[in-house]
Amino acid sequence: MRAMLIAALVCAVAAGAVTxxxxxxxxxxxxxxxxxxxxGGEEEKKQYIPAAKAQEKIFPLDSTWTAVSLNGKAFGSGDxxxxxxxxxxxxxxxxxxxxxxxxxxxxxxxxxxxxxLALTKKSCDKGLQATEQAFFVALRTAAQWxxxxxxxxIKSPNGELxxxxxx
Numbered sequence: 213m214r215a216m217l218i219a220a221l222v223c224a225v226a227a228g229a230v231t232x233x234x235x236x237x238x239x240x241x242x243x244x245x246x247x248x249x250x251x252g253g254e255e256e257k258k259q260y261i262p263a264a265k266a267q268e269k270i271f272p273l274d275s276t277w278t279a280v281s282l283n284g285k286a287f288g289s290g291d292x293x294x295x296x297x298x299x300x301x302x303x304x305x306x307x308x309x310x311x312x313x314x315x316x317x318x319x320x321x322x323x324x325x326x327x328x329l330a331l332t333k334k335s336c337d338k339g340l341q342a343t344e345q346a347f348f349v350a351l352r353t354a355a356q357w358x359x360x361x362x363x364x365x366i367k368s369p370n371g372e373l374x375x376x377x378x379x
Contacts, residue, residue, distance in 0.1 A: 271318030309336035
């Protein structure tokens with residue numbers, strides 16, 4: 213008998229809850245609390261607008277780049293520095309006198325991380341050696357890169373390198 217009374221009471225409470233919910237929907241009330249209701253009974257609808265984000269560029273792996281200038285000063289037409297970063301993130305190239313190898317990782321937001329350089333130790337002319345050293349320092353401390361027109365621009369605290377794609 214007691215079980216039947218409890219079952220009847222549970223059914224009555226459930227029926228009352230359904231009736232209350234149906235009445236609330238008929239009146240246009242949804243959700244809990246007053247923050248979902250306007251004074252006129254209308255719901256406040258907010259439209260989602262995603263933030264504008266610049267399209268991230270993809271670093272051109274497996275492309276050979278030949279240096280054009282360092283800090284606006286053009287490299288000579290002779291032995292210009294060059295480099296390539298392959299799909300295993302290995303950079304290798306030529307500094308104007310010596311060859312080099314390193315690991316290089318294009319990162320998010322067009323950043324670039326270049327590891328320590330492994331260099332050959334060929335004897336060079338002092339002027340060429342100074343230019344090559346400036347190139348290696350700018351490349352090793354590279355912070356950001358960008359594609360501007362057909363040129364690759366690598367920016368570092370030690371200068372800006374500009375490269376043309378080699379054929």
